[in-house]
Amino acid sequence: MSIIKSLFGRRRQGSGATAKNRLRFVLQHDRIHLPPERMEEMKREILAVIAKYLVVDQDRVEIDLEQRDRRQSKLVAEVPFSGQQPAASASDARLPAMSTDSAENP
Amino acid sequence: MESEGNSQGGARVITVSSGKGGVGKTTATANLGISLASLGNRVAVIDADIGLRNLDIIMGLENRIVYDLVDVVEGRSKLRQAMIKHKKFDDLFLIPAAQTRDKMAVSPEDMTRVTEELREDFDYILIDSPAGIERGFRNALEPADEVLIVTNPEVSAVRDADRIVGLIEAAEKGPGRLIINRLKTDLVRKGEMLSSDDVYDILGLAIIGIIPEDEAVLSASNSGIPVALNMNSQAGMAFSHVARRIMGEDVPFMNLDGNPGIFRRLMRLFDGR
Secondary structure (H helix, E strand, O other): OHHHHHHHOOOOOOHHHHHHHHHHHHHHHHHHOOOHHHHHHHHHHHHHHHHHHEEEOHHHOEEEEEEOOOOOEEEEEEOOEEEEOOOHHHHHHOOHHHHOOOOOOO | OOOOOOOOOOOEEEEEEOOOOOOOHHHHHHHHHHHHHHOOOOEEEEEOOOOOOOHHHHOOOHHHOOOOHHHHHOOOOOHHHHOEEOOOOOOEEEEOOOOOOOHHHOOHHHHHHHHHHHHOOOOEEEEEOOOOOOHHHHHHHOOOOEEEEEEOOOHHHHHHHHHHHHHHHHOOOOOOEEEEEEEOHHHHHOOOOOOHHHHHHHHOOOEEEEEEOOHHHHHHHHHOOOHHHOOOOHHHHHHHHHHHHHOOOOOOOOOOOOHHHHHHHHHHHHHOO
């Protein structure tokens, strides 16, 4: 019985499954015209902004592109953090536009 | 479903495209033309691959060409003069591509003019699009009421199909339906080839046909007698099914992937379920 199962029951372990995964990845980027390297760059920038305010657990960060269909994509981010960044006020000083209300009220 | 009726009245214009070359676009066009004609439809097939004429030789009509599509567009011949009647079907005609010119000899507007002239005398007009995403593809896309996308269960063909689908949707001709050509049942069963379900998952496009790899297709090309005339072949049968689906019939798919049908049932049998 188990021999039969191992002969016929084994599916989707071969290169077909690899092809499917690789295609999914490449098409996600083809469709939004954003190559993987640019995506990584964007993720790094997003995280750098968050890290100014929060102590981010970098090892557990997950930022992924999800696609329901050709027209709808979304960026799903899970960014675990352990608390407020102690040097928050110092970071503020490096962002002059954000530190005053002049930019918001012309 | 848009399978019934044609907005403009008369023929429905169906463009067969693929993005990547060599996936069986011309073979599919020829066989769908044959199948639709054998089901009693009046069919015109147009080879839009200017400069790389091939539909004529696949259909076995290469010796009868006097005028071609560019002759019509440039006014050297009437449309009727360029239409070649098929040997077996009185209501199946080919309009061949020019062999010596390039894609720029025909414009999208020319294609619309030609198809409009044909519409009232036919039920279906099939256009064999050239590979690529440039002018030739634009020509073939312009007059389309519907687009069929031919692909192989193989990474580069599927990627290019996805690109084409994007362009078809941008031109508001979408979403189009998919023909998966040259599926190798034994490889799918071993997990060494993308299955039709995989291709569906990846492209998210309705599948109108799955054509199994079949040696009869090569013999058919060799002899100029399209495989759709050979109902003993799996591929011929599969093309005929596609034609019936184009006509709006609900035809069940042949069990080609191996996975869902008989093998799973055998497994259940062995499992005692």
